[in-house]
Amino acid sequence: MSLSSLVVPALLAAVAAIGLGRQVDVYGALTHGAEEGLTVLLRIVPSLVGLLTAVGMFRVSGAMEWFSQLLAPALERLGIPAETVSLMLIRPISGGGAMAVATDLIQSHGPDSYIGRVAAVMLGSTETTFYTIAVYFGSAGILRTRHAVPAALAADLTGFAASALAVRLFFGQ
């Protein structure tokens, strides 16, 4: 048993116990809130259909490999190793795809190699940016996202360069 698997059941039980202690209709509140969740879901579906259609097309079109080769020299100047450029390109658009690429890098280079460690830190310190943007703004009914996308991408690029830097700093390569 791990500590993290205790978090969710313990939280549920605690909320239920406190609610009952305060004589609150916990079941009524739960179903009322859950109903709200369904209306949110309806607003997310259209954003996700748009995003995942484009992501699916982009991944199989071969555009990714071409961009990886094109961007590798520039990114190496930021200290990002060429082997991890494909991970960097897929990370913001597909969580599952990024996991597959990182797992492959970790297995083929070894988990304690420079590339293996950089891939792991990259995956651990970034998110699926476009998925998050689509879901948050889609559910909130936001049409003008203003500077959210460029700022989020600036955070991602910094995260990738910082991952390689941090691995060199802590493991010395």
Place this chain on the structure above:
Amino acid sequence: MAMSWIWGGMVILSLLFGAATGRIDAVSEAALSGAQNAVELSLSMAGVLCLWSGIMEIMRVCGLTDGLARAFRPLMRRLLPETSRDSETLAAVSANVSANLLGLGNAATPLGIQAARRMARGCGGVASDELCRLVVLNTASIQLLPTTIASVRAAAGCKTPFDILPAVWLSSVLSVTAGLTAAWLLSLAGRRRQ
């Protein structure tokens, strides 16, 4: 508009590259299966979304969200001053940040959505500075224990899968700082142009 350019760019580039590399069949198939995946993904997250919305509602009725909001107010007052004035929105943001720190991605998204919906009220479809900041906080990972990637490393034969933690923390701090700084600078630049 940013998302329109990115979406349009991806679709157009997919067609061009698909035609050039002779993978147009696969591209066509991927468009249709991508749309299907989106609905499947939405349905697969529906249960968790409803569950966490329900738990937040119980916490609200019990008055527990006030406590959570109070705990995070000192930090959030600086980061999201407008949002911090409404204790229910602040509670949703606080719950979202807590879930992110604990690595409960499944819980963080529904809680963040709830916060974003409250923050977007009455703004006419335009993202406020603070909503942009909340989104940047969520697109840059602030997870303390990246358990998924540690399990991948362990499966690949690593004896100390968590030895990357300091590197992950350093990288996370730098990327969140860069994102918030970029958001602040871009917002200033946008205002000056008007």
